[in-house]
Amino acid sequence: MKFKNNLPVVFLTPPMILLAVLAFVPTIAALVISFQNKELGRTGTQFIGFDNYLDLFSDRRFANAMQVSLEWEAITVIGTMLLAVLVAVLLFETTRGRTRALLCTLLIIPVLLPRVTAAFVWKFMFNPLLGIINYPIRELTGAPIEFLSGLQTALISVAVVDIWQWGLFFGVILLKLLETLPKEPFEAAKLDRVKTWELYAYVAIPMLSAPIISLTFIKMVESLRSFDLIYVMTRGGPGIVTETLDMYAFSQGFVESGRISYASAMAVLMLLATIITFTIIFKWVRKWQNV
Amino acid sequence: MKKFNGVMIGGCMVATLLSSAVYAGVCSKDIKVLAQPRASLTLLEERKAEFEALAGVSFNIDFLNENDRRAKSRAEASTTGRYQVYYIDEANVALFAENEWIVPLTDYYPQAYDFADFDPGRIKVGSYGGKLYFAPIQGGGDFLYYRKDLLAAAGITPPTTLVELKKAVAALHDPANGVYGIALRGGRGSGANVWRWMTYFKGFGGQWFDGDTPVFNSAAAVKATETYLELFKYSPPGTSTGSWTEVTEAFNSGLVAMIIESSPLAGMTEDSKLSKVAGKVGYTIPPSPLTGGGYGHGLAIGAKANQTEQARECAGLFIAWATSKEQEMARLEAGVFGDLNRSSVFDSPEFSAKYNSEIASALQDTAKVTSINYWPNPDWPDLGDRWGIILEELITGSRSDIPEALDELEDYAIKLIARRR
Numbered sequence: 001m002k003f004k005n006n007l008p009v010v011f012l013t014p015p016m017i018l019l020a021v022l023a024f025v026p027t028i029a030a031l032v033i034s035f036q037n038k039e040l041g042r043t044g045t046q047f048i049g050f051d052n053y054l055d056l057f058s059d060r061r062f063a064n065a066m067q068v069s070l071e072w073e074a075i076t077v078i079g080t081m082l083l084a085v086l087v088a089v090l091l092f093e094t095t096r097g098r099t100r101a102l103l104c105t106l107l108i109i110p111v112l113l114p115r116v117t118a119a120f121v122w123k124f125m126f127n128p129l130l131g132i133i134n135y136p137i138r139e140l141t142g143a144p145i146e147f148l149s150g151l152q153t154a155l156i157s158v159a160v161v162d163i164w165q166w167g168l169f170f171g172v173i174l175l176k177l178l179e180t181l182p183k184e185p186f187e188a189a190k191l192d193r194v195k196t197w198e199l200y201a202y203v204a205i206p207m208l209s210a211p212i213i214s215l216t217f218i219k220m221v222e223s224l225r226s227f228d229l230i231y232v233m234t235r236g237g238p239g240i241v242t243e244t245l246d247m248y249a250f251s252q253g254f255v256e257s258g259r260i261s262y263a264s265a266m267a268v269l270m271l272l273a274t275i276i277t278f279t280i281i282f283k284w285v286r287k288w289q290n291v
Numbered sequence: 292m293k294k295f296n297g298v299m300i301g302g303c304m305v306a307t308l309l310s311s312a313v314y315a316g317v318c319s320k321d322i323k324v325l326a327q328p329r330a331s332l333t334l335l336e337e338r339k340a341e342f343e344a345l346a347g348v349s350f351n352i353d354f355l356n357e358n359d360r361r362a363k364s365r366a367e368a369s370t371t372g373r374y375q376v377y378y379i380d381e382a383n384v385a386l387f388a389e390n391e392w393i394v395p396l397t398d399y400y401p402q403a404y405d406f407a408d409f410d411p412g413r414i415k416v417g418s419y420g421g422k423l424y425f426a427p428i429q430g431g432g433d434f435l436y437y438r439k440d441l442l443a444a445a446g447i448t449p450p451t452t453l454v455e456l457k458k459a460v461a462a463l464h465d466p467a468n469g470v471y472g473i474a475l476r477g478g479r480g481s482g483a484n485v486w487r488w489m490t491y492f493k494g495f496g497g498q499w500f501d502g503d504t505p506v507f508n509s510a511a512a513v514k515a516t517e518t519y520l521e522l523f524k525y526s527p528p529g530t531s532t533g534s535w536t537e538v539t540e541a542f543n544s545g546l547v548a549m550i551i552e553s554s555p556l557a558g559m560t561e562d563s564k565l566s567k568v569a570g571k572v573g574y575t576i577p578p579s580p581l582t583g584g585g586y587g588h589g590l591a592i593g594a595k596a597n598q599t600e601q602a603r604e605c606a607g608l609f610i611a612w613a614t615s616k617e618q619e620m621a622r623l624e625a626g627v628f629g630d631l632n633r634s635s636v637f638d639s640p641e642f643s644a645k646y647n648s649e650i651a652s653a654l655q656d657t658a659k660v661t662s663i664n665y666w667p668n669p670d671w672p673d674l675g676d677r678w679g680i681i682l683e684e685l686i687t688g689s690r691s692d693i694p695e696a697l698d699e700l701e702d703y704a705i706k707l708i709a710r711r712r
Contacts (some may be wrong), residue, residue, distance in 0.1 A: 037710075039710070040365055040366060040369040040370075041365065041369060041386055041389075041390050041669060042710070042711070043390075127529060128527075128528035128529040129527060129528060129529055129541065129544070129546065142467065143466075143528075144528050146528050146529060146531065148532065149477075149528075149529065149531045149532040149687060151687060151688060151689055234532070235358075235478075235479065237478070237479060237532045237680075237683055237687070238531065238532050238683060238684075238686075238687035238689065239680065239683050239684030239687050239689040239690070240680065240684065240689070241687075241689060254362045254363075254365070254366050255358065255361075255362045255676070256672075256673060256676040256677060256680075257673045257676075258365055258366075258369070258673070
């Protein structure tokens with residue numbers, strides 16, 4: 001009996017230790033380094049208190065990166081979920097059997113592509129002189145659109161790639177969830193002669209609210225890791241228009257300055273902001289679900 | 292040409308047999324190299340067996356594109372330092388040398404490989420504090436590349452001054468018919484947009500620092516930036532955030548009338564497999580008062596991975612072999628024009644036979660106007676990259692106040708100097 005009670009502890013201890021080492025050691029190291037003036041290419045490191053944090057608040061690129069990160073989160077999360085719902089409903093309404101299975105397989109392919117590969121492919125497609133997207137635009141208007149160099153278009157263009165990868169994948173997941181719903185509410189609604197959009201807006205989607213919220217959370221976390229896509233497609237440009245926090249931190253730490261401590265201070269602030277934001281949203285959603 | 296090949300191969304084989312006896316035992320393990328893609332390095336990999344016969348060990352090259360190579364080599368050399376040989380460029384020699392991530396090369400470069408044969412300009416940019424740190428893989432100055440056919444059709448002679456250049460660019464600019472007046476680098480980076488901007492800045496008399504005091508925030512910097520932005524109106528789409536690749540591809544695709552770019556482009560431009568404008572391009576020096584951007588990339592001996600004298604000698608032997616006259620002649624034979632650095636190769640009959648006299652004379656002429664435009668200091672990559680981003684903001688229109696932009700860079704430079712102290 002005693003052995004049985006101890007079994008969870010026996011199994012849980014090794015992974016918990018591993019998790020602690022993997023998660024806490026780098027976090028604590030980043031925290032310690034953020035209070036120093038460590039730089040690649042400079043000898044001698046001292047503790048300088050909150051100087052790095054104070055410098056961040058007068059750094060226009062940090063303020064810009066915060067704003068871009070928020071915009072990126074909003075565009076990619078909302079865009080992905082809208083596309084997912086649209087794709088799921090469209091496939092649920094218009095396809096059956098093997099056609100649906102084949103389309104589902106095709107729609108999963110984008111998310112299976114490595115992000116860097118997807119970024120390179122789209123970057124070439126957006127090319128104003130040689131890209132396939134610009135070809136019809138150039139033929140029709142006489143001038144190409146500089147999608148990745150335009151101040152108004154750069155962030156949206158990169159977000160399109162992210163939404164293309166995840167929106168289609170989530171669409172397939174939602175389609176499979178729609179297939180599991182009981183038929184009775186749909187039949188009852190049809191007897192009441194509701195329109196198709198009303199059927200999904202007021203019956204199907206509310207029935208799937210829990211998995212949709214979970215998918216939204218997954219996408220929110222995933223969107224925070226946008227570095228590879230932005231790095232390949234725009235490097236944060238034009239200027240600093242697509243420079244997110246992780247992009248700016250990497251740039252300060254390794255590309256431009258080698259200011260490891262300054263970059264660590266950004267990472268710590270980003271961690272804190274993420275924890276606080278997610279905690280608030282999580283509590284808000286739980287409260288909303290209980291109402 | 293067949294006779295030339297036979298003599299070359301025979302000579303190399305004899306030289307390899309003799310030298311392998313001399314250098315036997317210098318190396319004890321394979322050499323790791325961190326580099327950026329270069330046609331000459333790909334050629335080296337094809338000739339790996341030669342080095343194995345010479346030194347008894349092999350080598351592996353890890354390739355990263357220029358920006359990533361810079362970032363990775365700085366992070367790697369300052370921490371683990373696992374590479375015996377680093378590919379470095381003129382902009383980071385000071386940083387690497389000051390931090391002793393690399394060691395002076397001349398002590399470990401075997402005399403038989405004739406270091407003095409390298410073009411003096413290449414050696415100059417590979418030096419810091421009076422010591423030489425890399426053997427050149429490529430380098431040079433700038434050419435004004437112009438489309439002879441387009442200029443002749445418009446009755447324009449190749450511009451010799453900036454005023455003439457501006458007029459010619461405006462006259463030749465005809466995007467409706469697929470011709471842009473000029474192509475400029477707009478994308479960020481001390482080796483990208485700043486590299487080209489500096490030729491205007493220095494040409495107008497600008498200076499970076501007086502001792503530790505920044506003096507670049509000047510009328511010369513404002514005029515250089517205004518001129519650069521003015522010319523950018525005639526640059527093709529995609530170049531406002533593009534660099535060497537976008538600019539040279541646009542020119543070699545036949546979309547651009549004139550560009551001022553680094554001299555190694557001439558080899559690509561005259562290669563009909565890579566260029567639609569082969570045979571249609573003229574070469575001359577940049578219009579006055581622009582200076583040519585003197586630059587050089589080369590191979591240096593890593594300090595951490597080569598702790599012993601023997602290890603450094605081995606790395607030195609690899610660099611000497613990789614930059615030898617035999618390798619340069621092989622590059623010439625393969626048409627890798629951009630990676631030639633030795634005076635004896637430029638003066639060879641094979642070079643004259645392969646490249647037209649216009650290129651050869653432009654190479655000689657441009658050396659006279661080539662200068663070191665960057666700030667030769669360990670903090671240059673940091674300062675240059677910061678200006679690169681601000682300049683990209685000006686080019687793409689997310690900011691427009693040039694004096695304010697220069698004030699911001701000056702504040703940054705003052706903080707940079709303070710941190711160094």
